Amino acid sequence: MTSKTAQAWTWSREHSPLLRLARWLAARLRPHARTAAYLAAADLSEPIRQHIDQIVRRTRLWSEERLDIARELTSHAREAADRGQSPESIRDTLGDPRPTARLLRRATRRKRSWLWQTRHRLRQAATGAFVLLLGMYAVLFIRFNTASPTVRWDFYERVNARNSQYPAEQHAYPDMEPLIRAWSVEFNRLVMLEADVNNQERHAEPESEPPVWAHTTMPVTTLEQTGLAELLAFRHQSRPLLDQAITALDRPTLGVMYSDRFQETQHEDGFRSYTMLPPSPEPRSAESAIGTLLPWLGRLRSVSRIIAFDAVQYANEGSPDESLRSLTAVFRIAELTAQESTLISSLVAIAVQDLAEVTALRILHDHPDLFNEQQLAALSHTIARAGLASANPDLDTEMLFFEEFMQRAYTDNGQGDGHLTAAGWEAMRQMGSSAVDFGVAEDPAAETLQTLSKLTGPMSITLHASRREQTDAYRRIIAETHAVLASHPSDLYRIGGLGENSPLAPKNLVDRSPAMDALLPAFTRVAESTFQSRARTDAALVALACHAYRLRHARWPATLSELSPDLLPAIPQDPFAPGEPIKYLVRDGQPFIYYNGANGTDQQATPPSPDALATVRSLSVRYPTDPDPKIHNRLAPPRLRDSTTNADWILYPPAD
Amino acid sequence: MKIERELMRGAGPTAVLQLLSARPMYGYELVEALAKRTDGVLAMGQSTLYPMLYNLEAKGLIEAEWRDADSGRERKYYALTGKGRTRLAAELEQWNSLAGALAALGVLKGVTA
Numbered sequence: 225m226t227s228k229t230a231q232a233w234t235w236s237r238e239h240s241p242l243l244r245l246a247r248w249l250a251a252r253l254r255p256h257a258r259t260a261a262y263l264a265a266a267d268l269s270e271p272i273r274q275h276i277d278q279i280v281r282r283t284r285l286w287s288e289e290r291l292d293i294a295r296e297l298t299s300h301a302r303e304a305a306d307r308g309q310s311p312e313s314i315r316d317t318l319g320d321p322r323p324t325a326r327l328l329r330r331a332t333r334r335k336r337s338w339l340w341q342t343r344h345r346l347r348q349a350a351t352g353a354f355v356l357l358l359g360m361y362a363v364l365f366i367r368f369n370t371a372s373p374t375v376r377w378d379f380y381e382r383v384n385a386r387n388s389q390y391p392a393e394q395h396a397y398p399d400m401e402p403l404i405r406a407w408s409v410e411f412n413r414l415v416m417l418e419a420d421v422n423n424q425e426r427h428a429e430p431e432s433e434p435p436v437w438a439h440t441t442m443p444v445t446t447l448e449q450t451g452l453a454e455l456l457a458f459r460h461q462s463r464p465l466l467d468q469a470i471t472a473l474d475r476p477t478l479g480v481m482y483s484d485r486f487q488e489t490q491h492e493d494g495f496r497s498y499t500m501l502p503p504s505p506e507p508r509s510a511e512s513a514i515g516t517l518l519p520w521l522g523r524l525r526s527v528s529r530i531i532a533f534d535a536v537q538y539a540n541e542g543s544p545d546e547s548l549r550s551l552t553a554v555f556r557i558a559e560l561t562a563q564e565s566t567l568i569s570s571l572v573a574i575a576v577q578d579l580a581e582v583t584a585l586r587i588l589h590d591h592p593d594l595f596n597e598q599q600l601a602a603l604s605h606t607i608a609r610a611g612l613a614s615a616n617p618d619l620d621t622e623m624l625f626f627e628e629f630m631q632r633a634y635t636d637n638g639q640g641d642g643h644l645t646a647a648g649w650e651a652m653r654q655m656g657s658s659a660v661d662f663g664v665a666e667d668p669a670a671e672t673l674q675t676l677s678k679l680t681g682p683m684s685i686t687l688h689a690s691r692r693e694q695t696d697a698y699r700r701i702i703a704e705t706h707a708v709l710a711s712h713p714s715d716l717y718r719i720g721g722l723g724e725n726s727p728l729a730p731k732n733l734v735d736r737s738p739a740m741d742a743l744l745p746a747f748t749r750v751a752e753s754t755f756q757s758r759a760r761t762d763a764a765l766v767a768l769a770c771h772a773y774r775l776r777h778a779r780w781p782a783t784l785s786e787l788s789p790d791l792l793p794a795i796p797q798d799p800f801a802p803g804e805p806i807k808y809l810v811r812d813g814q815p816f817i818y819y820n821g822a823n824g825t826d827q828q829a830t831p832p833s834p835d836a837l838a839t840v841r842s843l844s845v846r847y848p849t850d851p852d853p854k855i856h857n858r859l860a861p862p863r864l865r866d867s868t869t870n871a872d873w874i875l876y877p878p879a880d
Numbered sequence: 881m882k883i884e885r886e887l888m889r890g891a892g893p894t895a896v897l898q899l900l901s902a903r904p905m906y907g908y909e910l911v912e913a914l915a916k917r918t919d920g921v922l923a924m925g926q927s928t929l930y931p932m933l934y935n936l937e938a939k940g941l942i943e944a945e946w947r948d949a950d951s952g953r954e955r956k957y958y959a960l961t962g963k964g965r966t967r968l969a970a971e972l973e974q975w976n977s978l979a980g981a982l983a984a985l986g987v988l989k990g991v992t993a
Contacts, residue, residue: 293930295946296907296956300926303908303953317911319927327927331934 251287256280259290266298269311275318276301282325289332361682368682371645374636379628380503383482383621386563395479396560397520399472403465404523405495407530410458412494414439414451421450443532443583459534466534469527470549473556480520480564517564521572528557528576532583539587544594547587548603554580555610562613566625567750570617574757577614581607581764585878588771597775604768611761615754616709619702626698629739634691641692644738649681652738689736698740701728705747713755713799713843717856719747720849727851752843755799762796763817763875766806770815770876780815784808800824800846800873807872817876822846822869831879832871841873883921892932894975895922897960897968900942904959907933933958941967 237243250257259280263273276297280290297318304314318324333344387395414437422434438445438452445452459466485501498519535550558580562573584603587594595603633648689697701722708715720726722744723734734741766784769791773781781787784795784805798804800820807818807826816829822845832840839845848856883891899905899913907929915923924932936942941964949955960968982988 295954296930297926299906299953299955300908300911303906303955306951317925317927319925324927327931328934331931331938334938335934 255285255287256290258287259294262291262294263298268298268301269305271311272301272314272318275315275321278321279318279325279328282321283329283332284325285329285332293328293332364682364685368644368649368685369646371635371643373632373634373642373645373647375631376636377631379624379631380482380484382624386565387477387479387481390475390477390479392479394475395477396472396475397478397480400469400524400527401497403462403469403530404527405491405493405497406462406465407458407527408495408523409493410454410462411439411526414454417454418451442529443534443536443579444586445533445536455533456537459530459537462530466531466550470531470553473553473560477563478520478524478560480517482517517566517569521561521564521569524557524561525572525576528554528579531557532579535583536587539591539594542591542594544596544599548595548599551580551584551587551603552606554583555606559610559613562610562617565618565621567617567619567622570614571750571753573614574753577610577757578760580610581760582878585764585767585876588767589877592771592774595771597772600768600772600775604765604772607761607764607768611758611764615757615761617750617754619705623699623702626739627695630691630695633739636691639692640695641690643690644681644684644688646681648739649684652742684738687736688738689733689740693733694737694740697729697733697737698744701744701747704728705751708751709754712802713752714802714847716748716751716755716844716847716849717851719751720844720856721851722747725851748844748849755843756841759796759799759819759873760875762806763819766792766796766808766817767815767876770808770817780810780813781808782810799843801826814877816874818872818874821871821873823871825870827870827872829874830871831874832869834879836869836871837873837879839869840871888922888924888928891922892924892928893936894968894971896929896932896936897941897964897971900958900960901965901968904945904957906955906957910958936964940964 260277263277263280266273268276276294279297280294283290283293285293301314301318304317305311309317334341336344392398418437418439425432425434435450438449438455441449442455445455481500483500483503485504487499487501489497489499491497496519531550532554535547535554538544538547538550554576558573558577561569561576584607629651633651634644635642701719705719708718719728722729723741724731729740729744734744766787769787770780772791773787784792788795796806798806798819800822801824804820807816807820807829809816809829811829818829819841820826821832821840822842823840824846848858850856895914895918896910899910905913907926910933911924911926911929914929933942933944937944937958940961942958943961944956944958946954946956979988
């Protein structure tokens, strides 16, 4: 190798970035290698060499720092040896390796750059914070997993108290179940039949529109509809079951008992029955009792349709007493369902009441001479009584559900406060699952609960709202909803925005309140449904009064004031137009009973398109429910300038 | 005489700075000087001296440099920096004030205030 080449090679070894990187990596991976090599080559006695090696190794410093210290200690040892000191004496002056290394390490690190010092302090701070958090978490973990809820009162005893007053023979549901079962089987059969027939027709004539089957539009049907013959045949075959159920609905209660356990039986005909078992004797993880109620509510809603169909057929046959009896039975379903005193049962009661009212108005319209005045009066009384029950949801039972969950999921410090327990955490997760199974909860709630693992549960003690905070908030919401329901639809904004920007339950509270988040029902929706139900009931009573007037005077009233007070104690108000009465006009010999609709203006009984009906009768469109005053104070939302929604909510005559 | 650790912690660095104010010295030389010139009062081992030197170096009061001695051995010499001189002057003043105060109290034998 020439000298120039050698020089070049030496230069590149010194300055090559790759070689420097390699040396740096080697120093990081084997920091003691250079020191060991240096000491091995040093002119030292073996005991001193090992002693120095021990000291330097224990410093755990960087490679170049170790080498520097080794050089210095070796230099010192040699100087001492040159001056005649014995190896033992030299070793003594070196000191005990462990404390010496510690002192050297500390002092050497102080010579490092300010950047390293800063990073080092930050690492220390982060480690300290982590250790502190870990300690705190350990404390929370122990608290969370060793805490247990205190169950102070029996929820099922309280919620079943009303039904418990009645002996079994006064319970309506058991005698309704044979009809429910028969109708459930028949309905499923009709659904399958519809699918088969429609498939065949689609294959034969791909361009043809599938027919509308009678079981999808019942109780109101037309003679041309497919499947009407099957419905009529079922009605005829099930006459004894229909009569048994209708008779049973005269009893004072449905007799549905709540429990946390029920037995499910799958029958050969496909029907699935549920038998309630006594509640568990020992307190167990809290589950929503609503889940045990849902199968019954669904079936009540379904069976109301076949009984309403029965009423319509009786009317078609010219049998007013039987038609009235069946109609009354449907209203009784609404009334008895409302007695179950939960929000979900209130919503079902409202739906059944609506069905019954539409059926009654359809019968009135199609057979105006069917009922006499006494029968019209009896029907008015039935509608009013059922309407009173169904359109006044008992939210106190919702509070009971919430407090039941709280007492089974949270600790109790004797003053109404406490934190979530591991049992409660698991209960929320299960509740989310079971609610999804029953088709009640939306997926976000279930997913939220399911994504939270047991490791994050203990953090709930500090991150989540306390028991008292949640209970107080829930109580405020209930009280405010009661107040709104006693007021006017324009006050819907007072319970709007729950979980977002409502002062009652702002987002930052609901986000910290998994129980509220999971159990917070749609209060605004219930309130709106209730107001709409009251409006429909009022309109139905006005229609009945008009029919009674016509029977007396052989003409429709010119104005509603002619009905009052004899046939109509008071003229109902238009919920869409504060201070204005319900609207009435006669056109081409046909009376129209209607409300202004969501645009708040009288369109002289202009009907909406079927697609726009939901918007036209929406009170939350008419009175925006956002609690922000800039939004809820707007009385004419711009989107209602759309021509399809410039229409009225017409309740009589009923829509086809 | 064994000096308490807390006292040594205060006196040791000043003593080293004072020695280095005369000329640069290496580790062993400093150990010898401290032992001989203080009759062993400020005698210290390597486990005390070198951490002290590194701390002084970290504070910028002294600086180090490897040199080859006449004997062919390599030695790490320590020298006072400008900052070190300033610090030494300040500490000498403090020590003199302290000595005067203790002498006035009769703590220091044979030393007048």
